[in-house]
Amino acid sequence: MEPVYSPYDPAVIEDPYPVYAWMRRESPLYRNEDLDFWALTRHADVAAALPDGDLYSSDHGPLLNPGDWGPRARDYISFLAMDPPEHTRLRAIVSRGFTPRRVAALEPMIRQIARSYVAECVEKGSFDFVRDLSACVPLDVISELAGIPPADRADVRLRSKPLLHRDPRADMAELDVKTIFRLVDYYGAVAAERRASPRDDLVSVLVAEDGLSDGEIVAFLMLLIGAGAETTTHLLSAAWYHGWRHPGQRATAFAGAIEEWAAESLRYDTPAQGLARRLTRETEMYGRRVPAGAKMWLLIGAANHDEEVFPDAGAYTLTRDQSRAISFGAGRHFCLGAALAKLEARITLEELVAAVDPSYEVDTAGIRRIGHGNVRGMRRLPTTVQP
Numbered sequence: 209m210e211p212v213y214s215p216y217d218p219a220v221i222e223d224p225y226p227v228y229a230w231m232r233r234e235s236p237l238y239r240n241e242d243l244d245f246w247a248l249t250r251h252a253d254v255a256a257a258l259p260d261g262d263l264y265s266s267d268h269g270p271l272l273n274p275g276d277w278g279p280r281a282r283d284y285i286s287f288l289a290m291d292p293p294e295h296t297r298l299r300a301i302v303s304r305g306f307t308p309r310r311v312a313a314l315e316p317m318i319r320q321i322a323r324s325y326v327a328e329c330v331e332k333g334s335f336d337f338v339r340d341l342s343a344c345v346p347l348d349v350i351s352e353l354a355g356i357p358p359a360d361r362a363d364v365r366l367r368s369k370p371l372l373h374r375d376p377r378a379d380m381a382e383l384d385v386k387t388i389f390r391l392v393d394y395y396g397a398v399a400a401e402r403r404a405s406p407r408d409d410l411v412s413v414l415v416a417e418d419g420l421s422d423g424e425i426v427a428f429l430m431l432l433i434g435a436g437a438e439t440t441t442h443l444l445s446a447a448w449y450h451g452w453r454h455p456g457q458r459a460t461a462f463a464g465a466i467e468e469w470a471a472e473s474l475r476y477d478t479p480a481q482g483l484a485r486r487l488t489r490e491t492e493m494y495g496r497r498v499p500a501g502a503k504m505w506l507l508i509g510a511a512n513h514d515e516e517v518f519p520d521a522g523a524y525t526l527t528r529d530q531s532r533a534i535s536f537g538a539g540r541h542f543c544l545g546a547a548l549a550k551l552e553a554r555i556t557l558e559e560l561v562a563a564v565d566p567s568y569e570v571d572t573a574g575i576r577r578i579g580h581g582n583v584r585g586m587r588r589l590p591t592t593v594q595p
């Protein structure tokens with residue numbers, strides 16, 4: 209019997225790579241009638257589809273099942289879910305806040321944040337890598353960027369939960385929608401405050417730009433929490449976990465191959481597993497007609513394991529050639545925060561390597577994965593370290 213692939217299947221959430229291998233080999237254009245999508249898994253197909261934004265539209269956003277948080281949500285759609293010309297206009301403006309110079313200048317701030325969380329963890333000895341470290345550093349970095357004061361961060365995190373941790377197939381509960389709009393109102397107030405008295409932060413840069421409304425700024429800040437904080441959290445957790453599973457590779461990492469550690473973790477267990485697109489015109493693929501409007505599911509996680517491009521793809525090897533991994537997407541929506549994510553990962557892993565003995569342990573029975581569909585990661589990763 210042929211396997212049925214659903215990103216919400218508990219076995220797939222646990223380990224999607226066997227079914228990806230089957231799809232790449234036997235069913236490179238895979239149709240799931242129930243969930244009404246067509247999946248592409250080969251590197252050649254995914255890498256060709258992502259830059260072809262005219263055929264593969266982003267106008268419904270990259271989520272397989274975007275939650276509906278009501279009519280007011282339309283005022284807060286981010287440019288992640290737009291095509292040109294709107295996408296081009298907004299991305300060009302926001303990019304000014306992410307120049308290489310601006311990103312590089314964040315290093316001292318990121319290091320201070322990472323160092324203080326790592327010190328707390330080392331003092332505890334046993335801790336939850338996600339709750340106590342990998343979820344904290346990226347959210348604090350984004351909060352610093354967005355000018356959210358430390359006193360408000362716990363609240364922002366709580367109010368972001370319905371956006372990040374709900375069951376993507378279920379209707380959104382009324383309370384969740386209310387919570388999201390409390391976040392919208394909070395960010396709206398931050399934007400208004402920076403308009404009145406600018407500071408040296410990203411929101412002040414954005415409000416100073418002509419042509420960005422407060423609604424557009426709010427949408428962007430909401431996007432940063434999901435696209436920027438959540439994904440980086442999962443990258444850090446993946447590095448820690450797979451490093452632990454592979455002692456030889458861990459030794460290489462602790463001997464200084466930190467960037468390679470992050471890069472291989474990104475390829476091997478990429479946080480952004482799949483991106484949804486809408487086909488703009490009927491197209492023939494693998495001898496089948498795919499209708500205009502079809503929901504296409506571009507599986508980056510599967511493409512990054514394609515043996516055609518990554519020999520022995522199932523092996524976790526820090527020294528392999530990473531250059532063709534597509535973990536940050538490709539084309540017009542290529543991750544705006546890729547340089548920042550790499551910087552955060554490098555600094556946090558450097559701080560860990562400097563502070564703990566390589567003989568750390570992971571309690572596999574305590575691991576909990578998230579079942580988001582688009583995003584792969586852990587919400588719990590118990591670990592024990594020694595200084």
Ligand code: HEM
Pocket residue numbers: 266269270287288289299350431432435436437439440443478479480483535536537538540541542543544545546548549
């Ligand atoms: C877009 C992955 C970190 C901001 C994307 C896309 C991917 C991605 C695959 C393309 C989405 C699409 O084509 O539909 C990742 C991964 C990260 C990460 C794996 C961490 C390991 C960050 C960070 C930020 C960020 C730290 C910013 C602080 C964005 C933004 C977009 C984006 C704004 C939308 C770009 C557009 O639509 O033009 N990211 N990202 N990301 N990412 Fe990231």
